[in-house]
Amino acid sequence: MKKIKKQELARLLQQWQADYTVLAPSRATEVAAMAEWDGKDIGFLEWYRNTVIPPKEVILPNMEELFRFQKEGAGYRLTAAAPEAKQLVFGIRPCDARALAIIDLVFQDTYPDDYYLSRRQNTLLVGLGCTRPCDSCFCTSMGVSPGESGDVDLMCTDTGDELMIEGITAKGKELLEKTGGLAEASPEDGSRRQEAIEQARQRITRHLDTGGIAEKLQRSFEDKEFWERIAAKCITCGVCTFLCPTCYCFDINDEKTAAGGGARFRNWDSCSFAAYTRMPAENPREQKWQRVRQKVCHKYEFYPRLFNIIACTGCGRCIRLCPVNWDITETLKSVPAPTTT
Amino acid sequence: MSNEGWEPKILGFLCKWCSYAGADLAGTSRKKYPANIRIIKIPCSGRIDPLLIIKALRLGFDGVLVSGCHPGDCHYQTGNYRARRRIAITKKFLEYLGVEPQRLQASWVSASEGDKFARVVAEVTREVKEVGPNRLFVDERLGSQVTD
Amino acid sequence: MKDWEARLRTEARKLLEQGEIEYLIGFAPGSLKFTTTPLITGNKEDAGLLVINPFITNNLSVFLNETRGRTGIVAKGCDARAIISLIQDNQVAREKVFIIGVPCPGIIDLRKVEKLTGRDRDELDDITLAGERVTVTWDGQPREFPAAEVLRDDCLDCTSPAPREYDLLLGEEAHAGAAAGRGKSKIRELEALPPERRWDFWKNEFSRCIRCYACRQICPACFCERCFVEEAEPHWVSPLPAWQENLLFQATRIIHVAGRCVDCGECERACPVHIPLRLLTGKMEDIVDELFHYRAGMDKNEPPLMTAYQPEEAEDFIR
Numbered sequence: 148m149k150k151i152k153k154q155e156l157a158r159l160l161q162q163w164q165a166d167y168t169v170l171a172p173s174r175a176t177e178v179a180a181m182a183e184w185d186g187k188d189i190g191f192l193e194w195y196r197n198t199v200i201p202p203k204e205v206i207l208p209n210m211e212e213l214f215r216f217q218k219e220g221a222g223y224r225l226t227a228a229a230p231e232a233k234q235l236v237f238g239i240r241p242c243d244a245r246a247l248a249i250i251d252l253v254f255q256d257t258y259p260d261d262y263y264l265s266r267r268q269n270t271l272l273v274g275l276g277c278t279r280p281c282d283s284c285f286c287t288s289m290g291v292s293p294g295e296s297g298d299v300d301l302m303c304t305d306t307g308d309e310l311m312i313e314g315i316t317a318k319g320k321e322l323l324e325k326t327g328g329l330a331e332a333s334p335e336d337g338s339r340r341q342e343a344i345e346q347a348r349q350r351i352t353r354h355l356d357t358g359g360i361a362e363k364l365q366r367s368f369e370d371k372e373f374w375e376r377i378a379a380k381c382i383t384c385g386v387c388t389f390l391c392p393t394c395y396c397f398d399i400n401d402e403k404t405a406a407g408g409g410a411r412f413r414n415w416d417s418c419s420f421a422a423y424t425r426m427p428a429e430n431p432r433e434q435k436w437q438r439v440r441q442k443v444c445h446k447y448e449f450y451p452r453l454f455n456i457i458a459c460t461g462c463g464r465c466i467r468l469c470p471v472n473w474d475i476t477e478t479l480k481s482v483p484a485p486t487t488t
Numbered sequence: 489m490s491n492e493g494w495e496p497k498i499l500g501f502l503c504k505w506c507s508y509a510g511a512d513l514a515g516t517s518r519k520k521y522p523a524n525i526r527i528i529k530i531p532c533s534g535r536i537d538p539l540l541i542i543k544a545l546r547l548g549f550d551g552v553l554v555s556g557c558h559p560g561d562c563h564y565q566t567g568n569y570r571a572r573r574r575i576a577i578t579k580k581f582l583e584y585l586g587v588e589p590q591r592l593q594a595s596w597v598s599a600s601e602g603d604k605f606a607r608v609v610a611e612v613t614r615e616v617k618e619v620g621p622n623r624l625f626v627d628e629r630l631g632s633q634v635t636d
Numbered sequence: 637m638k639d640w641e642a643r644l645r646t647e648a649r650k651l652l653e654q655g656e657i658e659y660l661i662g663f664a665p666g667s668l669k670f671t672t673t674p675l676i677t678g679n680k681e682d683a684g685l686l687v688i689n690p691f692i693t694n695n696l697s698v699f700l701n702e703t704r705g706r707t708g709i710v711a712k713g714c715d716a717r718a719i720i721s722l723i724q725d726n727q728v729a730r731e732k733v734f735i736i737g738v739p740c741p742g743i744i745d746l747r748k749v750e751k752l753t754g755r756d757r758d759e760l761d762d763i764t765l766a767g768e769r770v771t772v773t774w775d776g777q778p779r780e781f782p783a784a785e786v787l788r789d790d791c792l793d794c795t796s797p798a799p800r801e802y803d804l805l806l807g808e809e810a811h812a813g814a815a816a817g818r819g820k821s822k823i824r825e826l827e828a829l830p831p832e833r834r835w836d837f838w839k840n841e842f843s844r845c846i847r848c849y850a851c852r853q854i855c856p857a858c859f860c861e862r863c864f865v866e867e868a869e870p871h872w873v874s875p876l877p878a879w880q881e882n883l884l885f886q887a888t889r890i891i892h893v894a895g896r897c898v899d900c901g902e903c904e905r906a907c908p909v910h911i912p913l914r915l916l917t918g919k920m921e922d923i924v925d926e927l928f929h930y931r932a933g934m935d936k937n938e939p940p941l942m943t944a945y946q947p948e949e950a951e952d953f954i955r
Binding site: 176200209283382384385386389402414417420421425466474477 | 847
């Protein structure tokens with residue numbers, strides 16, 4: 148394990164900037180998001196708890212050009228979008244890193260999504276353990292430890308004045324080997340690191356028991372009264388889904404530019420929108436309660452059935468950013484227990 | 489960047505009963521007016537949704553003209569009164585956003601006012617030409633969306 | 637405000653018990669510190685959950701078209717105007733609502749508190765509003781600020797803090813725009829800029845819009861069953877969050893709600909990326925007042941702005 152003084156972080160990131168586009172937490176666009184690091188500012192270490200826009204954005208952008216098309220003779224010439232340069236995300240939290248591992252399962256499934264997968268391949272994740280979890284965080288209930296992660300390439304732990312850095316994957320270890328200006332961590336550093344990890348755990352104040360949740364949801368599926376009550380205050384905007392690190396639904400649109408050409412894009416879509424399932428003849432989720440039910444069940448029942456993992460890592464964004472303070476943990480706690488054993 | 493040889497493209501929404509007929513009259517009377525205007529016939533100036541105006545600017549039109557019947561003469565009684573309020577608000581709001589006020593124009597042209605129509609188009613074209621090409625929504629990546 | 641809360645709970649319970657209303661829409665404590673959440677219930681026991689405090693930010697009138705049956709609704713001054721506007725638009729029948737009016741002392745803007753204190757919301761111990769002063773406690777230390785520094789901008793020059801229409805009024809006092817004019821100071825600043833700078837400003841702001849539609853969904857005036865952005869034939873607005881499309885969407889939306897928007901500021905509060913939408917809604921309110929001497933939701937018998945007209949008005953821009 149290596150370490151570096153926090154005040155020297157800039158030199159470390161600058162080193163990595165030689166080979167990667169380095170992204171780090173930034174408030175340059177008003178709200179916290181991962182953005183291209185400006186080459187010198189490490190002030191984010193003071194205020195950074197988590198981003199508003201989840202890091203999934205760097206792998207699955209909200210506006211992603213897939214290819215361009217141009218009329219040529221009787222047909223069209225297609226030009227694939229330029230491959231992304233290698234990028235390094237510094238400071239991704241364990242919840243968001245786990246979330247990527249969770250949605251990988253969809254994009255690797257029957258029809259591998261080359262756009263997602265190549266960006267994923269080209270992105271090196273440097274995790275940063277939490278020291279100040281928010282009151283909306285409930286990652287520990289979702290099998291995530293806020294201070295540590297196996298879902299990143301390199302993992303950093305903040306022990307006060309220093310960052311401990313550990314190589315997790317082969318890619319990460321390789322980078323760590325090549326990186327200069329790092330000191331060796333001592334056994335005392337190791338204990339300090341363990342303490343920090345434990346402290347982060349202790350600071351999580353929101354808990355949720357997910358035992359049997361998939362079964363409970365399955366049995367409550369037809370309970371219209373329950374879902375109507377749960378959905379009553381939801382306004383069916385896209386905040387929770389767009390800012391959720393495990394949501395991945397997208398829409399595809401072609402946009403025309405002048406003179407017989409254009410581009411095909413992908414953008415985020417939300418099952419909360421009425422338009423999501425609207426078809427000419429019908430809309431199977433016309434009613435708000437049906438869409439709210441779908442969203443909850445997708446994450447806590449359908450996804451586990453398909454991929455053996457709940458599609459939620461307890462990052463808490465949906466709770467703290469929902470305009471009506473709709474709270475998933477409260478909803479899940481109130482799902483009726485099955486009446487028959 | 490020089491605007492030499494640039495001609496503005498102006499989108500005209502003309503109400504079917506008055507202004508479009510007035511434009512027809514200008515044509516049959518062989519009145520000359522600039523060919524910069526592209527005309528869309530609408531049932532009534534009251535059909536105008538601010539969406540249409542902003543969309544026209546988004547597509548790259550340099551100016552938009554909405555023309556309807558004179559107040560009191562609307563074929564549908566009150567359509568042009570609604571249009572008047574809507575366009576008044578849209579004009580002030582677009583100006584606040586930073587859109588040059590000359591890009592949205594309005595006129596009352598009746599079916600018998602072929603002369604007036606020709607004059608209006610000439611004036612509007614001149615004003616829009618002075619303001620210059622509409623680059624409001626231009627993005628290097630997506631480009632303009634106006635096709636000929 | 638505490639006795640208003642007690643009175644509200646009693647009255648609401650009675651109304652439900654006696655069948656005066658079938659549903660109640662009010663505020664319950666939120667699951668996070670210094671938040672509240674809408675409470676929509678037909679159960680009289682839930683009346684005990686109702687709260688009145690400086691965090692009752694939502695404009696609950698957005699839920700009115702969803703309840704089937706007579707509905708009691710807790711309304712601040714701006715909310716009551718929104719209800720009246722909905723009545724003017726024939727979206728809600730006056731008889732359907734039982735308006736429980738809250739003479740609003742102002743709502744606290746948590747973003748302002750966070751900026752002022754340098755602390756995040758969950759790191760604060762307490763926030764209390766008492767008249768013109770707000771006390772914020774953190775690290776065990778209470779510190780006082782003038783209320784005007786932490787109240788929402790739209791509260792600063794609110795001219796109708798007391799609901800204009802109500803069936804029951806919970807109290808008498810209401811702050812009357814403690815810092816009148818201040819709430820629109822940023823609009824005045826923008827107006828002073830040259831047009832290209834203004835357009836650049838909006839281009840920049842709308843570059844971060846993610847098209848979540850929280851602004852539209854939280855707005856009581858946006859009640860169309862099918863929004864223009866959802867039209868595929870013709871495809872007016874691309875769902876892609878390019879700044880041009882975002883600006884096209886919002887500019888059109890603001891004009892669509894002109895004369896019905898009461899500038900309650902909820903769209904701005906709901907926006908997860910902090911786009912300053914009140915710089916648009918506030919300006920639209922001014923435009924409508926300047927052109928037609930009209931303010932939304934003042935009189936339920938007044939015809940809506942965009943359907944009314946005078947034989948002669950606003951003609952100077954028409955050839």
